[in-house]
Amino acid sequence: MPSNKSVSDAPIFQFTNCRILRNSQLQREDLWVREGKILNPEKLFFDEKGFADIQLDCKDSIIAPGFIDVQINGGFGVDFSLATDDFKSGINLVSQKILSHGVTSFCPTLVTSPPSVYHKVLPQISIRNGGAHGAGVLGAHLEGPFISREKKGAHPEHCLRTFESGAFQDLLATYGALDCIRIVTLAPEMKRSGEVIEELTKRGICVSLGHSVANLSQAEEAVQHGATFITHLFNAMLPFHHRDPGIVGLLTSDKIPTGRRVFYGMISDGIHTNPAALRIAHRAHPKGMVLVTDAIAGMGLAPGRHTLGQQVIEIDGLNTYIAGTKTLSGSVATMDTCVRHFLEATGCTVEKALEAASLHPAQLLGIEHKKGTLDYDSDADFLMLDDSLHVQATYIAAAASSLQPCLQRVHQCFADKGEHGRDHHTVDQLERWGSCPSWNT
């Protein structure tokens, strides 16, 4: 039975036999999608007298919103801090490959770099929707160069800068254009940071505190000026002290303006923080937890030496160090690994683990009305996962983008016609629908 075409010609997909994450709970409901958006089936039934064109049996999978990675420096040999001529193809490669990790939107991250790099690279980053070609780009995350010398971590010292003379103008001159910048990490103890934070926030850019030796008052002041994020909590900042908790103290600060929430990124790869620290942060402020990979060029590649901006780093298993030292520099963990590790280390519910990688980053960036949830009219970026949160398939605008071999076998099982005249299609056929121009964004 074809769908009623009164509102739209686009095919309607109904994902059945699944548990979807909605209202912070896994509910046994079907997921309906049309034209790349989550559809309200009740409205479809009563207002349009419509129903599904294609039903897919999800074999009791979990369906969750696609993961959003707001801190990823590269991967698969691509380094976003390297100003190459074919930078665009690097972004495309990473955006395509991370789909299989469950990431449907990301912020390509640049570590501290000389202005020439920003001026060359930033114009080549464009904010764009995801699709069969890869995950969506939400804008760049610039981690540095306005950070603390003492907490530079793996960032190159010679590229660090201050903005004490020209404040926002200095920042603008360093970066060049602001159009595609989504997040800026800076150290709030730097002179005139308040002005800079206010200017950035005014322009809709999210300000994050990190690589800093700020005390709690300085951090709270930064939040009052507009900062809303903490870059990789615990790493590259003063350790928690009971008389001055530093930036970590923001998790339980009583000086956060009403109606605002401070989010904090954590790399839950089992290396950057001890699981006990992960638990302390999560228990103190569960709604602020944002899982990030902080992945570097070596992610997805074999162990050995790779570049990270101006530095050379060495991968050994899941550990990455500045070559020849024991200074951690980014991770090679994938987002789905981080989610699984987070679930295991904190003992939290599956729902909370999934939200930390989807809803919370969306809330951080103020895009939760269209990303990070499976609410009606949201973008249809979602994942099919098994109970231990392994990604079985990634969908962007309902075009199946990533097929693991096991899923292909599963989908072949229900390529027969349904008993009541509804067609059951394989996901391969779904991909062919994906080339239909009316709904592939």
Place this chain on the structure above:
Amino acid sequence: MRLVILEDYDQASEWAAKYICNRIIQFKPSEGKYFTLGLPTGSTPLGCYKKLIEYHKNGDLSFKYVKTFNMDEYVGLPRNHPESYHSYMWNNFFKHIDIDPNNAHILDGNALDLQAECDAFEKKIEEAGGIELFVGGIGPDGHIAFNEPGSSLSSRTRLKTLAMDTILANAKYFDGDLSKVPTMALTVGVGTVMDAREVMILITGAHKAFALYKAIEEGVNHMWTVSAFQQHPRTIFVCDEDATLELRVKTVKYFKGLMHVHNKLVDPLYSMKEN
């Protein structure tokens, strides 16, 4: 009248669902020959709906050639309000089965001309060839649909103001806040349901026992509108033990003695798979 008495709510729900299932299948509905079904809302039919959904999911029953007509809907409640009867029917029935949305008819309580909406609904029933089987419930005050005490027994689909009893009974669905409960509803009339070729009333629970007594052991009376069905040629009352608590022992014994006859209506349980 057939009075079918089952032991508890679950068994009563199952018997009713089996009956509906058999009636649909034996009718052999097809393109151009739809089975028209009248449907209720409320807590009583939930178990019956669950069983029907089960039969559908097992492949034994399809609603492809079934047209449904709901009994009532609140006036002024947004259609997507969680307590509207549209939401009830979607969540508890329609979303789980294969009915064509064009064949699922529910009164629109937000229509600009409410009486015209009621008249149109009557017309739709007529155009569908009349109702084959109307399933209903009974209120504690003996009402069928929203035909409150005093409703004409020959009434048609119209706007009704709800009785205080009904508003109080519904308050539990609106956070116990009486000010939030709708005070008016569109409802099929007693006459509308009487026109159906067969009527099945589901009555479960001790709080309905007095209403059942008034409906079947006393006279036909517009104060207990379900009593009108004493004059319908084919009515089945399906109830559990608790609902019979106010009946005469003699009545209960007589009808329990007929259960072997009644059970032939649901056993064997047919399936569309055999076709």
